[in-house]
Amino acid sequence: MTSESKIQPIEKDQAFANAAQAYLSGSAQKLPPKELLEQLLNREKKAPSHSLLTFKQLTGTWRLCFVTGTQKPHQHKNHIIGNGFYIPLWVTMQIVYSPETPTEFGPQTSDTVGQISNQVHWGGLSLALTGPARCWAKKNIVAFDFTKVEFKAFGKILYKGFIRGGQTSERTFWEGHVRTQAFFVYFLIHGQILAARGRGGGMALWVKTGS
Numbered sequence: 022m023t024s025e026s027k028i029q030p031i032e033k034d035q036a037f038a039n040a041a042q043a044y045l046s047g048s049a050q051k052l053p054p055k056e057l058l059e060q061l062l063n064r065e066k067k068a069p070s071h072s073l074l075t076f077k078q079l080t081g082t083w084r085l086c087f088v089t090g091t092q093k094p095h096q097h098k099n100h101i102i103g104n105g106f107y108i109p110l111w112v113t114m115q116i117v118y119s120p121e122t123p124t125e126f127g128p129q130t131s132d133t134v135g136q137i138s139n140q141v142h143w144g145g146l147s148l149a150l151t152g153p154a155r156c157w158a159k160k161n162i163v164a165f166d167f168t169k170v171e172f173k174a175f176g177k178i179l180y181k182g183f184i185r186g187g188q189t190s191e192r193t194f195w196e197g198h199v200r201t202q203a204f205f206v207y208f209l210i211h212g213q214i215l216a217a218r219g220r221g222g223g224m225a226l227w228v229k230t231g232s
Contacts, residue, residue, distance in 0.1 A: 034211040036060060041214055041228035044086040044107055051107070057087060058105040061209075061216055061224055062096055068208035074156045076135040079118040079163070082231030083215055093222030105224070113142040116227065118154070126192045133157075134195075137165045145175035152187070153194045163217075164202040166194050 036052075037060070043051035052060070087107050094103030108114055117138040137154040140147065149172075154165035168187035172180045183191075194202070205225075209216035213229040 034064070034209065034214070037064070037209065037214050037216065037226065038212060038228075041086050041226065044110075045084075045228060045230075047110055054087070054105045054107065055101060057226070058089065058094055058103065058224070059096075059101050061105075061226065062094060062101065064216065065208040065218065065224075068161065070161075071159045072161055073159060074161055074163070074207065074210075075132040076118060076120040076156060077132060078210055079156075079215070080120050080135075080232075081229050082115055082117045083227035084230045085114040085116070085225060086228050087226040089224045091223075094224055111143070113140075115140050115142075115230070117231075126195060137163070137167075139167065147171075147173045150184075153191060155195070157199055161207045162199055162204050163207065164197075164199045164204040166190050166202060168194075 040052045040057055085108050087105055089103055089105040092103045094101070094105065096102070117140065119136040119138070120132070121136060133156040135154055136151065138149050138151040140149045148170070150167040150170055152166045152168040154163055156163055168184055168191040169182065170180065170184050171178065204220050205217035206219075207215060207217040209226075215227040215229075216225065218224050
């Protein structure tokens with residue numbers, strides 16, 4: 022397996038791309054939430070358990086379009102347990118992956134480390150949580166920690182700085198283990214689409230909206 026190895030797409034992955042595009046366009050033809058959740062669960066089963074995931078594959082801006090509820094989604098005796106919903110179009114929730122090393126404390130040159138920013142934009146308000154992130158070698162896992170916060174109102178920065186304890190967390194992040202960190206397990210990386218299950222068991226689908 023080479024350094025360019027990745028989660029391989031399958032033919033039905035186009036259905037997820039279509040669902041995401043239907044969401045962005047506000048189309049009434051988008052998949053019903055229960056059907057989309059079932060397809061995500063089936064896709065998760067087919068994903069390889071190992072790959073050399075790198076930040077090159079993730080770099081960009083990804084808008085959250087679908088997320089599951091608080092109950093951990095799974096299949097039991099051919100029944101779907103859990104539910105999901107589309108994010109309203111009037112609010113933009115997105116993650117931004119950047120390959121740059123986010124702090125002086127982390128490795129300076131690696132294709133497995135970088136930065137994550139979780140952003141919410143609503144009207145003239147925006148909130149961004151940012152911090153270090155890394156891909157675990159031969160796994161489909163991205164571990165991360167939010168250490169800084171920025172709050173804006175109509176383009177004006179009202180607050181920007183470390184979250185309480187963030188400076189220490191940023192320094193020690195690289196020494197930690199995924200067992201103690203927040204993470205996403207990506208089971209779908211296909212063109213303009215990302216899908217993952219989080220540490221808490223929830224699932225999410227993103228569509229790429231920027232490089």
